[in-house]
Amino acid sequence: AVRFRNPQHWLFDSAKSGGGMLSWLGCHYLDIMRFVTGDEIVSVSAEIATRSGEDIDVEDVATLIVRFASGAVGSLHVGYTLALSGSGYHNKSGYDTYAGFNGGSGRMYWRAPGAPTSLFVETVHDDWRDAPTREFTYTLGETPAYGGAAGEEFMRDFIRAAQGSGQPPAAGVDALQVARIVEGAYTSSREGRRVEIQLP
Structure with a gap:
């Protein structure tokens, strides 16, 4: 909930932040969609709102329908919608986080971080006939850094690339x-229409 995250913080001021939940957290899931599918999003339809009742001028909830170049369709819903959510990035109340990809031959999904973290995969592919459902479990090192151990490694890779040694983790x-x-x-939300996205 917004009230536990200091509604006076600059992130909730559109003149300073440029946007709310979608631009500062939802963006990561759009990036994941592009990375996992290897496909580009070519259009978006969205409904974006501020529903917390707090005195903020950025969205605290957003729902998007996206179409990919391949014709696949995806959805994204983000928001500060848990009534008892805590503050900060190490939320002891937990998160309601889920990322899933469904296709004609199977699906994979991941739920909010916990210990250990798991990726679940199901497929009808012949190579997996004897074990069509699998769970891949991994443990991330504990650090106080933003993003934990994965965040630290991301920054190391970024710095190495900036120094001319290797490719950046994201271009x-x-x-x-x-x-x-x-x-x-x-x-889309402001004008009530689907918006085409320029491709790279």
Whole structure:
């Protein structure tokens, strides 16, 4: 809930942050959609609102329907909608986080971080006939850094790439595409129409 996250914080001021829940957290899931599918989002339809009752001028809830270049359709719902959620990034009340990808031959999904973290995969592919459902479990190292051990490794890779040693973990074009999708979602909600997304 917004009230536990300091509604006076600059993140809840559109003049300073440029947007709310979609632009600062939902953007990561749009990036995941592009990365996992290897496909580009070509259009977005969105409904975006501020429903917390707090004195903020950015969205605290957003729902998007996206279409990919392949014709696949996806959805994203983000929001500060848990009444008893705690504050900060190490929320002891937990998160209601789920990412899933469904296709004609199977699906994979991941739920909010816990210890250990698991990725669940199901498929009808012949190679998996004897074990069509699998769980891949991994444990991330505990650190106080933003994003934990994975966040630290991301920053190390970024710094190495900036120093000319290797590729960055995410390229500028990835950030640009996600920004285009987010801005397209804002336009869609404001104008009540589907918005086409410029491809890289």
